[in-house]
Amino acid sequence: MTNAIVVADERRRLLRRMAQAGLLLTVLIVVLSAYVRHRGVGLGCEDWPACYGQDLSLVQQGQAVATDGDVLLARVVHRVVATVMLVLVIAMVFSSLARPRLRREGTLASSLLALALALAVLGVVTPGSRLPAVALGNLLGGFAMLALCARLVAVTGEPRPRDVLLMRMAILVAILLVLEIVLGALVSAVHAGLSCRSVAECTALTASGGWNFSGLNPWQLPPPGDIGMVSAASGAPVQLAHRIGGLVATAAVLVLGLFAWQRGQRRGALALIGLLLAVTTLGFVIGEGDLPLPAVLLHNLGSAGLLAMVAGTGASLKQAVL
Numbered sequence: 001m002t003n004a005i006v007v008a009d010e011r012r013r014l015l016r017r018m019a020q021a022g023l024l025l026t027v028l029i030v031v032l033s034a035y036v037r038h039r040g041v042g043l044g045c046e047d048w049p050a051c052y053g054q055d056l057s058l059v060q061q062g063q064a065v066a067t068d069g070d071v072l073l074a075r076v077v078h079r080v081v082a083t084v085m086l087v088l089v090i091a092m093v094f095s096s097l098a099r100p101r102l103r104r105e106g107t108l109a110s111s112l113l114a115l116a117l118a119l120a121v122l123g124v125v126t127p128g129s130r131l132p133a134v135a136l137g138n139l140l141g142g143f144a145m146l147a148l149c150a151r152l153v154a155v156t157g158e159p160r161p162r163d164v165l166l167m168r169m170a171i172l173v174a175i176l177l178v179l180e181i182v183l184g185a186l187v188s189a190v191h192a193g194l195s196c197r198s199v200a201e202c203t204a205l206t207a208s209g210g211w212n213f214s215g216l217n218p219w220q221l222p223p224p225g226d227i228g229m230v231s232a233a234s235g236a237p238v239q240l241a242h243r244i245g246g247l248v249a250t251a252a253v254l255v256l257g258l259f260a261w262q263r264g265q266r267r268g269a270l271a272l273i274g275l276l277l278a279v280t281t282l283g284f285v286i287g288e289g290d291l292p293l294p295a296v297l298l299h300n301l302g303s304a305g306l307l308a309m310v311a312g313t314g315a316s317l318k319q320a321v322l
Contacts, residue, residue, distance in 0.1 A: 008100045015105050018092050019152035022112070025085045026146045027304055032078040033142055034300040037135060039071050041191055044293035049194060052291075085145075086120070089113045092152075108152045115145050132189035133218035139185045143178065146304055147311035154311075166256075166263055173252045174310045180249040181303055183242040190215055192235025193291045199243050205236035213237045243287070250280055253306060272309050278302055 038044075045051035089112045096106035119141040126134045187193055192215065196202040206212075214220070215234040253276045261269035279302035285295045 008102060011095055011098070011102060012105065015092060015095055015102070015109075016153055018088060018095070019149050022085060022088050022092070023146070023149040023153060023308065025081055025088065026142065026149050027301070027308075028081050029078060029085065030142045030146060030304050031297060031301055032074050032081065033138060034297055035074050036071055036078065037139075037185075038188060038293060038296055039074075041188055041193075043193075043291050043296060049290065052191065052194060082116075082119075086113075086116050089116050104155050105152060108148055108155065112145055112148050112152070115141050115148070119145075130221060131219065132186055132221075135189045136182055136185055136218050140178070140182065143181055143304065143307055146308055147174065150308040150311040166259060169256050169259060170310050173249075173256045174307060176245075176249045176252045177303070177307050177310060180242070180245040181307070183238070183245045184300075184303070186216065186218065187235075187238050187242050189218070190221075190235060190238055192238040195235030195239045197288060199240065202236045202240035202243060206240050209234075209236065211237070213241070216241060246280075246283060250276060253310070256310065268309070272306070275302060275305050275309065279306060 042048070042052040089109065092109040093106070093113050096102045096109045119138060122134070122137050122141070196205055212234075215238045253272065257269045257273040257276065260266075260272065279299060282295050282299040282302060286292070286299055289295070
């Protein structure tokens with residue numbers, strides 16, 4: 001019995017190292033995917049802002065879309081990293097299911113494998129698709145893998161003191177973050193980045209359009225010609241939803257950080273609030289400017305970090321409860 005416990009502990013340590021490597025790989029995948037997605041809609045193009053949304057305009061006109069060399073390179077690197085991640089996840093599954101079986105770790109690793117395979121299938125069956133639903137599927141899958149890796153790192157680490165309320169708050173905040181990330185991705189997918197620059201302006205434009213939120217439908221493309229600088233009518237409601245969602249998510253993360261501070265987790269609380277301030281600042285820079293690509297990518301990376309931190313907190317506490 002003692003030998004079995006020693007073997008299980010050793011494999012937990014190995015799994016934690018693999019999960020940490022997987023977390024880094026997933027962050028890289030998320031950043032590369034964001035780069036391809038945002039460059040694809042025109043961010044960082046030379047003829048800004050006239051080139052914003054040009055890809056969709058060409059698709060709507062039945063023309064071919066030329067892909068820049070940097071985007072092609074990013075796609076190749078993305079596929080290589082995703083393949084390495086898949087191999088790592090398979091190794092994690094086999095390690096967790098060997099005797100003595102690690103049930104919690106095995107469940108998380110198996111979920112990671114299912115997500116990785118689902119994303120691979122999505123890429124095969126929807127090559128070159130411009131539907132926002134496809135972009136959202138890829139983004140949600142990537143961020144879900146990120147959260148699972150963070151949970152796996154925490155579950156295979158040292159348990160924290162029991163605090164059921166903080167665990168439940170972390171789960172709720174993670175859900176709100178995911179919803180806000182989805183809204184941000186939708187802004188990019190429907191080319192609504194330049195629709196409006198403030199909550200007041202977005203609200204006014206949305207009201208003048210009869211509060212029509214059909215742009216939030218991920219199964220439809222923006223209407224022909226309604227792209228780039230002239231997308232205010234359909235893009236403003238999407239921007240409004242994203243900005244209000246950002247306020248709600250920011251408040252939720254702040255409350256979680258303050259609550260964690262009161263529970264004695266001061267280092268984690270400071271890291272969470274510090275990252276939140278950085279992401280919020282980047283959001284203001286993006287919203288008030290002309291969608292600078294570096295700021296957009298850093299904002300995406302910061303959002304991934306926030307989700308990983310929140311998911312890891314919830315997982316550690318859940319392990320202690322169970």
